[in-house]
Amino acid sequence: MQDMVELLSRCVGDNHSILISSPTRMYPQTVQDSIPYVELLQLFSNDWLDISVIAMYFYETHNSQCAFFNPHHIKGDLCTKNSEGVQEHIIDMFMFHTNKTFFLAPYLANDHWTLIVICPSTERGYIIDSISREKDQHSYLLTSAIDEAFGFPFLWDMVNCKHQKNGWECGYMVIENMYEFVNTIQHDFPIKVCVLRWKGFATN
Numbered sequence: 001m002q003d004m005v006e007l008l009s010r011c012v013g014d015n016h017s018i019l020i021s022s023p024t025r026m027y028p029q030t031v032q033d034s035i036p037y038v039e040l041l042q043l044f045s046n047d048w049l050d051i052s053v054i055a056m057y058f059y060e061t062h063n064s065q066c067a068f069f070n071p072h073h074i075k076g077d078l079c080t081k082n083s084e085g086v087q088e089h090i091i092d093m094f095m096f097h098t099n100k101t102f103f104l105a106p107y108l109a110n111d112h113w114t115l116i117v118i119c120p121s122t123e124r125g126y127i128i129d130s131i132s133r134e135k136d137q138h139s140y141l142l143t144s145a146i147d148e149a150f151g152f153p154f155l156w157d158m159v160n161c162k163h164q165k166n167g168w169e170c171g172y173m174v175i176e177n178m179y180e181f182v183n184t185i186q187h188d189f190p191i192k193v194c195v196l197r198w199k200g201f202a203t204n
Contacts, residue, residue: 033072
């Protein structure tokens with residue numbers, strides 16, 4: 001099976017893909033995305049998850065209390081190369097979803113997926129990383145971009161979560177954690193609303 005996938009990958013390349021669109025009002029503008037057939041083959045044969053496959057998943061978990069950052073706009077290398085663009089996306093999403101409580105960020109950096117959840121009304125952020133040993137918030141470029149976008153430091157928590165046993169499960173664990181948060185945790189999450197100090201912009 002793997003040999004067949006590699007052969008098809010060389011023949012097909014990225015020329016053939018499945019086109020998908022984001023649900024209405026998920027982002028300020030509708031996002032067109034594509035999932036190359038090669039990525040689906042890699043998923044089925046090698047258990048690899050690509051960013052577009054994860055994006056397709058959380059398109060289908062759209063929920064009234066949660067908004068989702070576009071993983072293409074917050075990748076680790078962009079936090080270095082285009083920090084202003086990352087911050088602009090964060091601000092745009094926050095202003096577009098003023099009725100949302102939680103913002104979920106499937107974050108890809110150095111070929112590793114992490115789920116970062118922020119609750120702007122409480123000025124707190126939660127890092128769910130399946131390889132979190134000896135890490136803190138400074139280990140993630142996105143946390144600094146979030147702090148800079150809002151104009152104040154969030155209080156960051158490293159969540160005690162299940163750790164992966166091998167080197168390939170991180171994408172699946174991000175999906176599992178997103179599913180659990182959207183379907184269970186968010187409904188029982190303690191929320192204490194405070195004044196948001198977003199660069200002088202206050203809301204209740």
